[in-house]
Structures are given as structure tokens and as C-alpha cells.
Amino acid sequence: MSSFSAINADLHCHSVVSDGTLTPEELAQRAHANGVQLWSLTDHDELGGQERAKAAAAALKMDYLAGVEISVTWMGQTIHIVGLGIDHQDAGILDGLKRTREGRGDRAKQMAEQLLKVGIPGAYEGALHYAGNHDLISRTHFARFLVEQGVCKDTEQVFKNYLVEDKPGFVPHRWASLDQAIHWIRQAGGVAVIAHPGRYKLNAIQRDELFKFFKDHGGAGIEVITGSHSPDQYQEYGKIAKQYGFLASRGSDFHDPSESHIDLGVLPLLPEHLTPVWSVFH
Ligand code: AMP
Ligand code: MN
Ligand code: MN
Ligand code: MN
Numbered sequence: 001m002s003s004f005s006a007i008n009a010d011l012h013c014h015s016v017v018s019d020g021t022l023t024p025e026e027l028a029q030r031a032h033a034n035g036v037q038l039w040s041l042t043d044h045d046e047l048g049g050q051e052r053a054k055a056a057a058a059a060l061k062m063d064y065l066a067g068v069e070i071s072v073t074w075m076g077q078t079i080h081i082v083g084l085g086i087d088h089q090d091a092g093i094l095d096g097l098k099r100t101r102e103g104r105g106d107r108a109k110q111m112a113e114q115l116l117k118v119g120i121p122g123a124y125e126g127a128l129h130y131a132g133n134h135d136l137i138s139r140t141h142f143a144r145f146l147v148e149q150g151v152c153k154d155t156e157q158v159f160k161n162y163l164v165e166d167k168p169g170f171v172p173h174r175w176a177s178l179d180q181a182i183h184w185i186r187q188a189g190g191v192a193v194i195a196h197p198g199r200y201k202l203n204a205i206q207r208d209e210l211f212k213f214f215k216d217h218g219g220a221g222i223e224v225i226t227g228s229h230s231p232d233q234y235q236e237y238g239k240i241a242k243q244y245g246f247l248a249s250r251g252s253d254f255h256d257p258s259e260s261h262i263d264l265g266v267l268p269l270l271p272e273h274l275t276p277v278w279s280v281f282h
Helices: 024-033 050-059 091-101 104-117 123-130 139-148 155-163 178-187 204-216 231-244 277-281
Strands: 067-074 077-084 191-194 221-226 247-251
Touching (some): 024 050, 067 091, 067 178, 077 178, 077 247, 091 178, 104 123, 104 139, 123 139, 139 155, 178 204, 191 204, 191 247, 204 231, 231 247
Parallel strands (some): 191 221, 221 247
Antiparallel strands (some): 067 077, 077 191
16 A cells, blocks of 8 residues: 555646646646656646646656546635546536636626726736636636736735735635535546645634535545645644545645746655545556
8 A cells, every 4th residue: 555655646736728827738748757657637617628638648658537626615615626537528527617617707807897996907808818718717817917017026915915805806706516516526437525625714613514514425535735735734634534534635736837836746745544545546
């Protein structure tokens, strides 16, 4: 089992098909160059890059799992669910994701209206210019435009000051429900994983409710080693994986060479006492 945990798997990253800046081919090459042995492209709410990612991985002889990161609203909060090992041509998940993407355009227009009120014009067109896929205009694209405009020095500062709750560019949005997202992933043959659990603002009771609800509805894993966790959180979520009987996942959440502080595959290996999510695919 030990060598099994020790493989360099990176099961979370984004391409130009969602809010990343590299193509699926560029990501495959970068992952391979960094020693990744098992890779997954997990664009937000979109499977349009899967064919290209799979082909690029095959050309490099790197193992690949088709993936996605689904935006979910649970108890008024946005939660991200990664689906791994799905059939990327499954009609059910394709339809569900299409519906999840709807509303991003209107939300973006509302965000731009709010930004205009605080003296930032042209944000809708500006953000759209950064969106490689116009169906998937996201806050990240607004963040890049605001940096370009000199409003903030980096995207991190834009999120802090503009694009989160109670800030002038934030528009609440209702995404898929948690049980729907798990269902789409499972019926497409995949495994559902809670992305970066340490990022959600949940108290201990809410967190327990989330994990129990997720498990009761067929969810199987959580990210333990992710670019979003601190070393303390690697420990904390390793324990939680054991406690709830979750499979453990590992992924950088890489978006862009200069924005992302963790590169593809460059993060600690999964602790050996955990059962890796990839164990179900071998
Ligand atoms: P959206 O799906 O449009 O709400 O955008 C969510 C995306 O914004 C996430 O997937 C991240 O890529 C990015 N994001 C969210 N919070 C932050 C943050 N604090 N700093 C940088 N990027 C963030
Ligand atoms: Mn993102
Ligand atoms: Mn996420
Ligand atoms: Mn992500």
C-alpha cells in the first residue's frame, strides 16, 4: 500500500476551458515535466477540455482520470465538489453542468454594474476578454481585469477587497445542490470528492453536517493535500479522512504560473496511512 500512496498524483487543476491560463496540452506537459504520474484536469462546471487533456496525457504516457470541479450551494455557502474518473461523454453530467453554468453571464453583468458604482467601468467586457470559454466567465477573470487596470497589485488582493461577500463586486449565486452534484458524478461512473475542505467558513457542527450529508448521499473522498491547505490542515484533514472513512485526494488547484503559488505536482505526498482516492481505479 505504501508505494501506492507515494505516487505523484495531481488530481485538481484548471485550463483555459475554465479559469486557468494554460491549455490542456500545456498543463499536461507541465505536469509531466514536474514528475506527475497520475493527472486530472478538473475545470469548473465544464468537460470541454477532457478529450484534449486525455490525449495529451496519453502522448506523454502519463496516467489520466477525467475530472471536473462542480460549484455547489450548500446551506447558503459555495462548496466545490471534484468528480474523478467520470465518463466525460455521459449525457446526465453534461446536462447538469450545462445548467450549472447558466446564470454566470447574468451574474457577471451584475458584478460589472456594482463595480461601475465604485468607479470601475468596463468590467464585463474586460473580464470576458480573459475568459477562454465565454460560457464560463468567473470571478477569476474579473480579478485579472482589475489587476490589469491597476486597481489591485494581484488577484489575491482583488478577491480580498472586491469579489467576496460584503465587498462591492460580490453577487450571490445559487449553484447546483450537493446531492445533485454527487449524483451526476456517480452516475457518470466517477467518485465525488470535497475540494479544499479547509477553505469553507463552517463551524464544527456545520462541518460535521456537511461530511455526514456528503457521505450519506454517496460522496467518497476529501482533498487532504491541496494547494489551499496549510501543513497543519494536511494533518487535520488526514484525521478527518480517517474519522469519516473518506478516501484521500491530492491536487495543486493550479491555475496559472504566476498566480498559483503551488505548481503542478509540487506538494507533499499523501500520508501512507490514508487510502488514496486512486485506489478505486486500479
Ligand atoms: P466563481 O466560480 O466565478 O465564483 O470563481 C471561483 C474561483 O475564484 C475559484 O475557483 C478560484 O479560482 C478563484 N478564487 C476564489 N477565491 C479566491 C482568492 N481568495 N484568491 C484567489 N482566487 C480565488
Ligand atoms: Mn478557479
Ligand atoms: Mn475550488
Ligand atoms: Mn479548483
